[in-house]
Every structure is written in C-alpha cells, then in structure tokens.
Amino acid sequence: xxxxxxxxxxxxxxxxxxxxHEAHIARPEDPAxxxxxxxxxxxxxxxxxxxxxxERWAHSAGCRRWxxxxxxTHTNQVMGVYKMGELPPKMDSGx
Amino acid sequence: xxxxxVFSLLRNALGYHRDWQQAWRSPDxxxxxxxxxxxxxxxxxxxxHYLAKEHGITNVAVLEKGWLGGGNTGRxxxxxxxxxxxxxxxxxxxxxLQLFEGLTQDINYNIMFSQRGVLxxxxxxxxxxxxxxxxxxxxxxxxxxxxxxxxxxxxxxxILNLDPNNRYPVLGSTxxxxxxxxxxxxxxxxxxxxxxxxxxxxIQNCEVTGFDIENGHITGVQTTRGAIKSKKVGVxxxxxxxxxxxxxxxxxxxxxxxxxxxxxxxxxxxxxTVVMSGHVHVYVSQSDKGGLVIxxxxxxxxxxxxxxxxxxxxxxxxxAVELFPIFSRxxxxxxxxxxxxxxxxxxxxxxxxxxxxxxFNCGWGTGGFKATPGSGWVFAHTIARDEPHALxxxxxxxxxxxxxxxxxxxAAGVAx
Numbered sequence: 001x002x003x004x005x006x007x008x009x010x011x012x013x014x015x016x017x018x019x020x021h022e023a024h025i026a027r028p029e030d031p032a033x034x035x036x037x038x039x040x041x042x043x044x045x046x047x048x049x050x051x052x053x054x055e056r057w058a059h060s061a062g063c064r065r066w067x068x069x070x071x072x073t074h075t076n077q078v079m080g081v082y083k084m085g086e087l088p089p090k091m092d093s094g095x
Numbered sequence: 096x097x098x099x100x101v102f103s104l105l106r107n108a109l110g111y112h113r114d115w116q117q118a119w120r121s122p123d124x125x126x127x128x129x130x131x132x133x134x135x136x137x138x139x140x141x142x143x144h145y146l147a148k149e150h151g152i153t154n155v156a157v158l159e160k161g162w163l164g165g166g167n168t169g170r171x172x173x174x175x176x177x178x179x180x181x182x183x184x185x186x187x188x189x190x191x192l193q194l195f196e197g198l199t200q201d202i203n204y205n206i207m208f209s210q211r212g213v214l215x216x217x218x219x220x221x222x223x224x225x226x227x228x229x230x231x232x233x234x235x236x237x238x239x240x241x242x243x244x245x246x247x248x249x250x251x252x253x254i255l256n257l258d259p260n261n262r263y264p265v266l267g268s269t270x271x272x273x274x275x276x277x278x279x280x281x282x283x284x285x286x287x288x289x290x291x292x293x294x295x296x297x298i299q300n301c302e303v304t305g306f307d308i309e310n311g312h313i314t315g316v317q318t319t320r321g322a323i324k325s326k327k328v329g330v331x332x333x334x335x336x337x338x339x340x341x342x343x344x345x346x347x348x349x350x351x352x353x354x355x356x357x358x359x360x361x362x363x364x365x366x367x368t369v370v371m372s373g374h375v376h377v378y379v380s381q382s383d384k385g386g387l388v389i390x391x392x393x394x395x396x397x398x399x400x401x402x403x404x405x406x407x408x409x410x411x412x413x414x415a416v417e418l419f420p421i422f423s424r425x426x427x428x429x430x431x432x433x434x435x436x437x438x439x440x441x442x443x444x445x446x447x448x449x450x451x452x453x454x455f456n457c458g459w460g461t462g463g464f465k466a467t468p469g470s471g472w473v474f475a476h477t478i479a480r481d482e483p484h485a486l487x488x489x490x491x492x493x494x495x496x497x498x499x500x501x502x503x504x505x506a507a508g509v510a511x
Contacts, residue, residue, distance in 0.1 A: 001404050001405055001406060002396075002404070014404060014406070015406050018395070020395045021350070023395075026255065036496040036498075037496050039496070040348075040495040040496040041346065041438075043495075044348035044439050044495045045347065045348050045495075046337075046346075046347075046349065046350050047337075048337040048342075048349055048350050048397060048398045049337075049348070050335070050338050050353055051350075053397055055396065055397070057228035071396075073351075073396075073397050073398050074111065074398075074399045074400060075400065076400050077396065089102050
C-alpha cells in the first residue's frame with residue numbers, strides 16, 4: 001500500500017485517496033480548431049511511462065482536495081507531492 | 096517433431112521417461128527474419144503458430160525478454176467466454192472460443208480445455224437490464240448465452256449465497272455453457288512447440304531495446320542479444336506496449352495497471368463452473384489441483400510493479416466470502432499480479448501503426464487470455480497480408496480519431 005503525503009493533511013494510507021491519472025494535460029485553447037487526430041491525442045493518448053510519472057490524486061476521504069504527485073510506476077516510490085497549478089519539483093527518476 | 100499420443104506415452108513409460116524429445120529448440124538469433132514477433136506470451140506464440148500454419152511464413156522469430164508465458168499468460172485466471180455485447184467483439188471473441196475448442200487437436204498438446212460454463216452475476220435492476228440486453232445481442236450473433244434467475248442459478252451453482260439480505264444481493268446471472276477455462280501454461284507451451292516444429296525460432300531472455308526505422312519503414316530491432324533485421328515486426332507485449340511505442344516514436348491510448356489474482360489451499364471439488372461478478376468485483380473457479388482461483392480488480396493507479404495493493408485483496412476476499420460463505424475459513428496460498436494494458440473503450444488494438452511494417456496487438460486489458468488463439472489468428476493475417484482480417488478491422492488504432500469506439504466496459508468490466 002502506498003503512503004501518500006497530502007499537502008494539507010500529511011501522510012495517509014492510499015485507501016483515503018482517489019487517482020486522477022496523468023497530470024499537466026492542458027485543455028485545448030481553441031477546441032473548435034482541433035483536428036480529429038488532435039482531439040484523439042488530447043482525449044485518449046497517455047504517457048504511461050515505466051518510471052517517473054506525474055499524476056493527480058484527490059484526498060477523497062480526507063480534505064477532498066486535489067494535488068499532484070510524482071511517483072515511480074516501477075518501484076512505487078513517491079518522489080514528491082506538489083499543489084495544483086505548481087510545476088513539478090526537480091528530482092531524479094527514482095529508478 | 097514426434098507426436099504426443101497414448102502410444103508415445105506408453106513407449107516412454109517403458110523407458111522411464113528418459114527419452115522425451117525437447118518441446119522446442121533454443122536457437123541463437125539469426126541476422127534476419129521475415130517476421131519478428133516481440134513478446135513470447137500466448138498471443139505472440141499463437142501469432143507465430145498461425146503465421147506458419149495458415150500463411151506459410153516460417154522464417155519467424157519470437158523474442159521474449161523473460162521466459163515463455165511468464166507474463167500475463169501465466170498470471171491470469173484462465174477464464175474463457177465470448178459473451179460480449181457488440182458485433183465486432185462478439186465476432187473476435189467467438190472466433191477465439193471456436194479455435195480453443197479445436198486447439199488441443201490442432202497443436203497436439205492437451206491444453207485441458209474445460210467447457211464448464213461461465214456465470215456473470217448481476218446485483219442491481221440496472222445490471223439485470225444490461226445483462227438481458229447482452230444476452231439478446233449474443234443470441235443474435237449466434238453465441239450460446241442465456242439469462243438465468245435465482246432458481247436455475249442454484250441448480251448450476253448450489254453453494255452460492257442468494258440471501259436477499261446480502262449487502263449486494265444476487266438477482267440473477269448470464270450463463271454461457273460453452274465458456275470455461277484451460278491450462279494457461281499448456282496453451283503457451285503447446286503453441287510454442289507447434290510453432291517451433293514448423294521452423295519458428297523462439298528466443299528467450301532476449302529483450303528488445305529499440306527499433307530501427309528508416310524513412311517510416313521498420314528495418315529491424317535492437318535487442319540484448321544484438322541487432323536483428325526484419326521488414327515486419329509484430330509487437331504483443333501487454334502491459335509494456337507503451338514502452339515499445341515510445342521507442343517507435345508514436346503515442347498509444349493505453350494505461351498499464353497491476354491486476355491481482357490469488358489461489359487458495361487445495362480442497363475437494365466444490366465448484367464446477369466459473370462464477371464472476373463485475374459488481375462486487377470477484378471471480379472464482381476451481382483448478383484441477385483443487386485450489387480456488389480468485390481474481391481481483393486492478394489498482395486504480397498506473398503501475399509496472401507486478402504486485403498490487405493489499406486493500407484490493409481484502410475487498411476481493413470480502414466479496415468472495417459474501418457470495419460463498421462456505422469459503423470463509425479457507426486460507427490463501429499465494430497472491431500475485433500482472434501488468435495489464437487497459438484501453439479507453441476496454442477493447443483491444445490490433446492494428447497497423449504510423450510506422451510501415453510495424454504492427455501492434457495490445458489493449459487486451461484485464462481479459463486477454465480468452466482471446467489467445469483468436470488474437471493470434473487475426474494478428475498473423477494482419478502481418479502476413481499487411482491489412483487487417485475482417486474480424487479485427489474495427490480494432491484499429493485510428494478508431495480513437497474517428498470516434499468509432501467499441502465500448503465493452505459492461506462485458507469486460509472485471510470480467511475476464
């Protein structure tokens with residue numbers, strides 16, 4: 001089980017959180033101008049790396065706030081936690 | 096290749112079983128092949144088998160980074176069924192089920208295929224309606240499928256707990272009598288033996304580390320055992336498919352998750368069918384050794400660790416004990432996980448790619464084992480002819496641009 005440090009509540013068990021998938025996917029600025037391929041890229045294509053992954057989590061059974069987390073998907077090591085709207089902190093890949 | 100038969104068994108018994116021929120060779124890779132298959136699981140070996148048998152292409156290598164069938168082929172709960180909702184899925188999975196019915200004879204290897212029937216339980220009014228809709232769609236597609244109420248359900252599986260006071264009471268079930276299970280290792284080994292006997296090189300401990308691409312055409316692969324040339328490469332690597340597509344330079348709509356399963360201590364025969372519930376997220380069958388094979392759900396987060404979270408196991412066992420109170424004092428022997436490649440519409444991608452000569456077969460998510468021969472059948476056709484088979488044309492990568500998705504979350508769900 002992951003031990004996740006909520007930026008507001010501190011360290012809690014994984015079971016208190018919900019997963020929000022890949023972070024930093026920007027909404028298209030002008031949706032009407034997007035081609036079908038660009039829509040597919042925005043809606044469906046995902047990074048899914050084996051290693052460092054930037055992802056969104058919500059503390060559903062706690063403060064109910066969203067935040068970002070950097071985690072190694074191979075080792076499950078949590079590399080860092082940062083708030084929505086912030087850029088990821090500098091880190092190595094944790095592999 | 097010497098055939099397996101009752102006579103070969105007798106002959107070898109007289110020789111104290113010292114003279115069995117090896118099931119497949121372990122050759123060094125040649126510098127060039129007509130086709131390279133990346134991934135030596137069931138789907139990759141089935142592809143090689145049908146390339147050789149149906150298309151006459153025998154100068155083929157299957158590259159496996161670990162050992163044969165050591166990934167999801169050896170980690171799944173071996174459930175086989177074809178009761179999917181949409182016509183495209185019904186065609187593909189039913190083809191696979193039909194191939195399973197003749198596979199033991201086809202590859203001269205006993206895959207212990209057991210058509211013991213598959214139940215998919217429903218627990219809410221909404222699910223009852225969905226299940227009936229799926230049954231009717233199955234019937235229109237010629238698939239054996241029925242809806243059964245509680246009385247009939249108890250005849251099929253007497254140990255089910257149908258108490259209406261359950262937290263999630265069982266209201267009914269779909270029933271596919273031709274569904275069942277098979278021995279997953281035997282499927283991998285039998286297909287490997289058959290492909291090898293037709294000239295396919297099966298190369299284990301050989302990890303692909305890069306693709307050679309010139310002017311948009313594939314020319315070969317880089318591996319831990321050196322460069323190997325080929326003008327056609329088929330990638331069938333389940334959870335690692337985006338690791339491969341990153342190397343090839345295009346994106347895939349896939350996320351990888353750990354999916355867990357577990358097996359109990361062996362007991363006398365207690366359940367002679369396969370029982371699944373997408374609602375409480377558990378599925379149970381009994382292996383020939385007597386262990387209850389119990390499948391769980393995926394971890395919500397992306398992961399490549401081949402081990403899942405313990406709370407998932409707890410949830411699964413709670414659901415199993417509610418459905419089968421008789422299991423409450425059994426002990427679990429082992430739990431494990433495999434990395435599944437989930438697609439946004441819970442349907443596979445069996446497709447050409449932006450790179451000419453490079454083909455991908457992935458996105459089987461939580462339920463690829465049942466499709467092993469069918470997947471190999473259509474993928475071999477796609478590679479040999481450079482165009483999809485009628486059964487997999489709809490499962491192309493560009494459906495995510497056209498919007499022509501095949502939403503099988505209802506039939507796939509937890510259900511495998």
